[in-house]
Amino acid sequence: MRAAVFAVMALVGLNTASDALADGDATRGAQYYRACVACHALEPGLHLSGPSLGNVFERKTGTAEGFVRYSPGLKAAGFSWNAAALDGWLKEPAAMIPDTYMVFQGIDDPQARADLNAFLEIAGKPGGGEKAVADGLIPAEYLRAGAPEPISDASPEIRIAAIRHCGDSYFIKTEDGQETPYWEKNIRLKIDSVETGPPEGVAVILGAGMAGDRFSVVFSSLADLESLVEEKC
Template sequence: MHRKLRLASHVLAALIAAPAAAQDNADAGKRLFRACQGCHTLAAERHMTGPSLAGLFGRRAGSLESFKRYSPAMRQSGLVWDAGTLDKFLADPQAVIGGNWMTFPGIADAEERAKLIAYLRTASAAAQPARPLLPSLKALEPRFVVTAVRLCGDTYFVTTGDGAMKPFWEFNLRFKTNSTSEGPLPDKPAILRAGMMGDRATIVFSAPGEISRFIEVKCG
């Protein structure tokens, strides 16, 4: 009787502990996913440096049509993602798919990988909201809309929709494109200030052809 009672209390303790442990593991997995979040989302069709990881389990490696940055190595790896292939890949990505373009060293700790993979199994199957990755560059205030760019010597003079003109040392001004629906309107490039001192900025164009069309090389 005594032994039976002790056994029952053990079973009870295990039953109470199990959901709590599963929750702890899920939380740990979510925390570990932070190492991936700079490059991956869990929202369908939301790609960053790396492909969206939505619907990952059962997917052939390198197979998302809308992701254009897969390496030939990833496309030709022949892997299908499941707990086993993910565990091997995440332990040492370059050892498993030599020459792949994921610049991430891997997770050495097997327990951490298990928690992360358990989290991914649930989170990649659930529909995640597709939050915008960048602020929309449409319908901006005039002071963020570039109307002219002039280059003289090593200096860009940037005029904005509010009529202001500011000089930038050419090395402090970056040109980028955003051709997605979140990018600026054609011929309405957006200027975004960067850096603490306000001396750096990025101009985002809707297409590469606009860049040279916009810049007039002229002094005075």
């Protein structure tokens, strides 16, 4: 019931917003879109912390195939992402869908929203990302945004042969024969189950910035994590 109330409130807001939408400029909107790249790709089906914005225009809320992290309210809202809906969402997501998981605070400036909306009306349609690149609106890198580079062909020095945990440390042996101890709090165990991840049964160690002492160990599945990490001193 609560989700249904949210949906009705959102739709009422959309009808009001549709009467007052400003004319947007897609070129300016592409500049505003830079803030979206941290969380969204334009390649259809490529989901980051947020769902892909490929084919988002006229897509029903909460239905991007393969994305499972929608809030209940967004899944139940039942409207489609048209210009009016996007204007309301870009203004204040939490006002439209109070239980949204999106942390974006919104854009007060109606012209900025209209410009970003104009860009999304191009880029968010089938083939739109490629069109936006061809038209010089965005660089090609924006299509995949912050998606990690595939690690299916990892080199021996980062491909893990064995990993064991002892006390407060991980001892990681790579396929080049080197075994290195790491403080356990400097190692993050991660899963990348899509095409950017390692092959089944393989783990890879990657640098994670900071002072050069933080690393991510990436597995292709939870089953691999459980089977490849050994408790042994």
